[in-house]
């Protein structure tokens with residue numbers, strides 16, 4: 001009975017990790033669904049192609065070649081090496097040793113490529129750590145990255161290093177055990193797997209007894225798989241959730257031309273009426289019936305945003321590519337589109353926790369003012385550089401515009417300069433403070 005203890009223990013750990021992960025996924029889904037509805041079910045082919053190009057192909061990452069290529073190595077390495085997790089799980093539950101070994105040469109090629117990738121991941125992660133912590137790169141020094149976001153980024157790098165070292169040590173001891181003909185490890189078919197990187201670790205284990213090697217191999221095996229299960233459950237609390245969410249986020253991203261803003265039909269018609277000198281001021285407005293007018297214009301809190309914007313808040317990788325392209329940020333304004341996304345996620349998490357406790361969502365705090373200030377919102381030039389730069393299809397500008405819409409339409413709280421321009425448009429059909437009749441006076445003066 002005792003011989004099955006490791007399998008039973010492993011199965012329990014695996015089930016526990018899956019249950020915890022499922023619970024986090026359900027909280028994530030519930031929080032995202034707090035947002036308003038938006039239809040992103042159109043143009044499925046175009047969406048799928050964009051997802052393949054941008055999320056799977058990482059086409060936007062290479063805009064910055066060093067970081068982009070290193071990221072692709074870590075990403076591909078991480079995904080492919082995890083194919084081996086499947087084998088580890090089957091071995092763990094069934095008590096077998098390298099169950100896919102029957103694939104023969106194909107298996108050798110697979111294990112060899114996992115090892116090469118593991119080594120490249122190790123090198124890339126070390127370069128990432130140096131860039132993030134020693135090279136004073138501006139986008140990693142911003143105020144929104146102080147504290148947890150910086151620790152989170154480093155935690156994952158440490159995690160990756162530990163996982164890769166465990167993986168290579170596990171393979172090296174396994175290889176040594178096979179060479180020594182240890183039972184359970186050695187196979188009549190010869191060496192199972194090919195170990196181009198971990199073979200260089202063999203001298204470390206020279207002279208060790210089979211018992212010691214088995215202890216090291218088993219310890220690495222357990223720490224490696226438990227580490228992966230912890231990583232999986234850590235994702236929910238980390239910016240690394242983008243590993244999973246980048247795909248749906250790119251798929252559901254906005255396909256309209258950048259710069260095309262959504263207009264409320266009722267408001268558009270009213271403005272048209274206002275601008276038309278021949279319009280009958282007492283006529284019934286065309287289209288845009290009552291149903292088109294929302295209960296609240298724009299957004300002051302996360303529930304006023306749409307589900308895609310909330311999904312994006314969880315997807316944000318905190319890479320800062322948006323902020324480093326932002327002209328407002330570059331000219332010293334308080335605005336950082338990355339912070340807009342991070343604040344939205346923080347507030348959404350806060351709301352989610354209140355719901356988890358069965359409490360009413362408190363209105364003492366909201367996204368506007370308590371997280372994102374008006375100064376940040378009005379610093380935006382609406383240039384769309386952040387949207388264009390984002391490697392995972394996020395649109396921070398849409399959140400800024402929704403919050404501005406709330407300020408203008410619900411609170412009449414636009415900055416004085418804008419209020420003047422808007423009053424002028426209303427009164428003079430132009431943003432300037434001149435009567436319509438005087439508008440061509442400058443031409444007379446020129447003549």
Ligand code: SF4
Pocket residue numbers: 322325326327328329335336337379380381382383384385386387396397
């Ligand atoms: S749209 Fe606004 S937030 Fe985005 S880059 Fe331009 S100024 Fe910055």
Ligand code: SF4
Pocket residue numbers: 315316317318319320321322323337338341389390391392394396
């Ligand atoms: S919004 Fe996009 S570009 Fe900006 S930090 Fe997040 S992932 Fe990076």
